Amino acid sequence: GAGVSQSPSNKVTEKGKDVELRCDPISGHTALYWYRQSLGQGLEFLIYFQGNSAPDKSGLPSDRFSAERTGGSVSTLTIQRTQQEDSAVYLCASSLGASEKLFFGSGTQLSVL
Amino acid sequence: DQQVKQNSPSLSVQEGRISILNCDYTNSMFDYFLWYKKYPAEGPTFLISISSIKDKNEDGRFTVFLNKSAKHLSLHIVPSQPGDSAVYFCAARSGAGSYQLTFGKGTKLSVIP
Numbered sequence: 518g519a520g521v522s523q524s525p526s527n528k529v530t531e532k533g534k535d536v537e538l539r540c541d542p543i544s545g546h547t548a549l550y551w552y553r554q555s556l557g558q559g560l561e562f563l564i565y566f567q568g569n570s571a572p573d574k575s576g577l578p579s580d581r582f583s584a585e586r587t588g589g590s591v592s593t594l595t596i597q598r599t600q601q602e603d604s605a606v607y608l609c610a611s612s613l614g615a616s617e618k619l620f621f622g623s624g625t626q627l628s629v630l
Numbered sequence: 631d632q633q634v635k636q637n638s639p640s641l642s643v644q645e646g647r648i649s650i651l652n653c654d655y656t657n658s659m660f661d662y663f664l665w666y667k668k669y670p671a672e673g674p675t676f677l678i679s680i681s682s683i684k685d686k687n688e689d690g691r692f693t694v695f696l697n698k699s700a701k702h703l704s705l706h707i708v709p710s711q712p713g714d715s716a717v718y719f720c721a722a723r724s725g726a727g728s729y730q731l732t733f734g735k736g737t738k739l740s741v742i743p
Contacts (some may be wrong), residue, residue, distance in 0.1 A: 521673070548729065559634070559719065559733035560674070567729070576730070608673055615729040617662055621673030 519543070521622035523609050529628045530599055538594040538625045542611030549592050550612075550619060551584060555605040563607075566592065567615055599629045633657045634722050636734035643741050649707040651737050653720030656701065660722040664731070665694060665705050668717045677718070678705070710741045 522541040530536050542549050551563040562576040566586040577583070581599075586592040596603055606626050610619035635654045643649045653663075661682045666674035680687040680694045680703065687694050693706045707714055720734040 550729070552733075557735065559632075559636075559735045560721075560731075562730045562732075565729050573729075610673070615727070617664060617679065617723050617729075617731065618676050619674075619731070621666075621675070623671060623673050 521609055521611055521620055523607075523622035523625050525625060526623060527626045527628075529630065531630055532601060533598055535595065535597045536599055536627065538596075538607050538609075538627070540592045540594070540609030540622060542590065542592070542609070543620055544590075546611035546613055546620070547589070548612045548615055549586055550610045551592070551594050552608045552610065553605045554608060554624075560608065563594070596627075599627075601629050603627060604629045632734075633660075634720055634732050634734040636718075636720055636737050638737050639735070640738040640740070643710045643739065645712055645741055645743050646709045649705075649710045649714065649739055649741065651705040651707075651718050651720075651739065653703045653705075653734055654701060655703075655722055657722070657724060657732070658701070659724045660732075661725055662723040663694070663696060663703050664721045664723075665692075666719040666721060666733075668719065668736070674719055707739075710739075712741050712743050715739055715741045 524539045549566040552560040564584045565573040581597045584594045606624040608624045610621045664679040665677040667677045668674040696703045717736040719736045721731040
């Protein structure tokens with residue numbers, strides 16, 4: 518079956534603009550995660566969705582970041598008024614339940630000029 | 631403050647020899663550890679894991695060892711193959727029911743034919 522799909526694969530934007538990143542999880546996976554990897558760093562947890570429960574937003578670095586998950590499937594991560602330090606690879610993952618075994622997408626490489 | 635540390639950014643090994651990737655952690659609440667493998671332009675893929683109640687887990691050419699007293703784990707790959715060349719991330723979970731993984735910065739393994 519299809520894996521986790523993310524779009525776009527690359528996004529170049531100007532400082533101050535808003536961006537939307539999309540994630541299509543594996544069908545049937547109830548849990549969805551967003552992580553990001555800045556250059557030379559490990560993966561940093563951003564947000565977690567599980568079924569109809571309220572998401573855990575504790576990893577979002579500022580209020581410019583928000584995410585939603587519609588219909589328990591597709592998720593969108595929105596970054597408002599982008600800054601240069603937002604440049605990173607944004608990775609989406611899904612899992613069957615709250616599992617430690619995550620299935621990652623290929624990521625969106627975001628570059629803020 | 632890094633809770634999961636991979637102190638070697640890179641490692642080169644001859645094909646057929648053993649590769650040993652190391653990971654140290656500081657949080658004694660971590661109860662489950664995982665290794666993910668990442669090829670360029672792809673998302674990380676799950677490789678192998680170990681529960682904190684065990685000291686060894688083996689899967690084919692891959693073995694993970696856990697030394698709880700030293701807060702250290704290692705991934706052994708034997709024999710190493712050129713296709714093993716990738717970035718390896720160590721990750722840890724802090725307790726059953728926790729869904730956040732804490733990742734190290736990764737070690738880039740190069741297997742030389």
